[in-house]
Amino acid sequence: MSTLEASLARFNGRRYHVYNDWIKLEHGGRLQKVSIDAGFTCPNRDGALGVGGCSFCNNEGFSPSYLRDERDITRQIDTGIAFMRRRYPKTQSFLAYFQSYSNTYDDLDKLKAIYAVALAHPAIEGIVIGTRPDCLPDATLDYLAELATRTMVELEIGIESCADDVLRECLRGHDFACTQDAIRRAAARGLFVTGHLLLGLPLETSATLISGARALAELPLDAMKFHQLQIVRNTRLANQYRAAPESLALLDPASYLDAVIDVLEYLPPSIKIQRLGSEVPPDVLVSPDWGMRLHKFPARLEARLQQRDTWQGRLFAG
Numbered sequence: 612m613s614t615l616e617a618s619l620a621r622f623n624g625r626r627y628h629v630y631n632d633w634i635k636l637e638h639g640g641r642l643q644k645v646s647i648d649a650g651f652t653c654p655n656r657d658g659a660l661g662v663g664g665c666s667f668c669n670n671e672g673f674s675p676s677y678l679r680d681e682r683d684i685t686r687q688i689d690t691g692i693a694f695m696r697r698r699y700p701k702t703q704s705f706l707a708y709f710q711s712y713s714n715t716y717d718d719l720d721k722l723k724a725i726y727a728v729a730l731a732h733p734a735i736e737g738i739v740i741g742t743r744p745d746c747l748p749d750a751t752l753d754y755l756a757e758l759a760t761r762t763m764v765e766l767e768i769g770i771e772s773c774a775d776d777v778l779r780e781c782l783r784g785h786d787f788a789c790t791q792d793a794i795r796r797a798a799a800r801g802l803f804v805t806g807h808l809l810l811g812l813p814l815e816t817s818a819t820l821i822s823g824a825r826a827l828a829e830l831p832l833d834a835m836k837f838h839q840l841q842i843v844r845n846t847r848l849a850n851q852y853r854a855a856p857e858s859l860a861l862l863d864p865a866s867y868l869d870a871v872i873d874v875l876e877y878l879p880p881s882i883k884i885q886r887l888g889s890e891v892p893p894d895v896l897v898s899p900d901w902g903m904r905l906h907k908f909p910a911r912l913e914a915r916l917q918q919r920d921t922w923q924g925r926l927f928a929g
């Protein structure tokens with residue numbers, strides 16, 4: 612169990628471990644991720660496991676608008692970097708972020724060729740690969756581990772929930788044991804592993820969330836991303852919401868931040884927090900409309916951690 616003083620010292624004066632603080636120390640500055648849609652699909656869409664996708668998924672909701680009409684990876688990177696330079700003029704370093712769908716779901720030779728295009732871009736210093744835990748065969752992990760000896764590689768694994776009934780309800784197509792196995796096999800090869808957790812899914816409760824947080828604390832994760840469940844157009848959840856809005860108990864900002872804290876308290880201090888939420892374009896969002904921008908989340912979280920007199924790792928038993 613960590614003390615507040617030790618945590619504040621470790622977390623640069625904050626109550627949780629901010630990825631950007633850590634990367635600035637490690638890398639000497641901020642690293643900006645440039646999203647790429649490389650045209651992958653996923654086994655929950657191409658018929659291998661299902662065709663309708665996870666109940667919450669519409670990749671238009673999760674991808675930047677500048678990717679919608681461009682298929683060429685180099686041009687996507689050029690456009691993304693131009694966008695990032697306008698938004699963050701001081702940023703000089705960029706990672707190619709394979710974000711849309713399952714970016715390890717293809718033949719390994721094809722994967723190598725696709726990653727190589729991004730890594731050949733002169734402004735790109737490494738890659739971030741988002742995927743599902745059941746799309747990580749050993750051969751792919753071996754290749755990524757070898758690649759990581761030459762360039763920066765981060766692997767982002769969609770956990771979404773640690774509770775099997777929640778995963779079943781959202782039609783995810785894999786269980787939590789699959790996630791645990793993928794994270795362990797990736798970490799055993801020395802890969803930097805980020806877990807992606809979606810808070811507010813149907814059937815998730817405080818009890819399942821906390822038992823999930825305890826299970827996450829035992830995994831060799833380097834970083835975590837938190838997202839709030841948002842219902843977006845053209846998803847099964849959107850259909851359910853339209854038919855029976857009362858059947859979905861959506862979180863408000865306060866209860867969402869409390870849920871994030873409930874997880875943070877059990878996570879080891881070593882886990883860096885990369886993200887605290889997401890914003891989907893208004894034309895895609897169905898509900899909830901919090902009317903709150905993402906950049907306000909860190910200050911709100913820090914204030915709530917102080918109010919609750921807690922911090923990341925307070926209940927970590929390691």
Ligand code: SF4
Nearest residue numbers: 653655664665668712
């Ligand atoms: S969330 Fe990921 S795994 Fe699920 S349907 Fe969408 S792309 Fe596939």
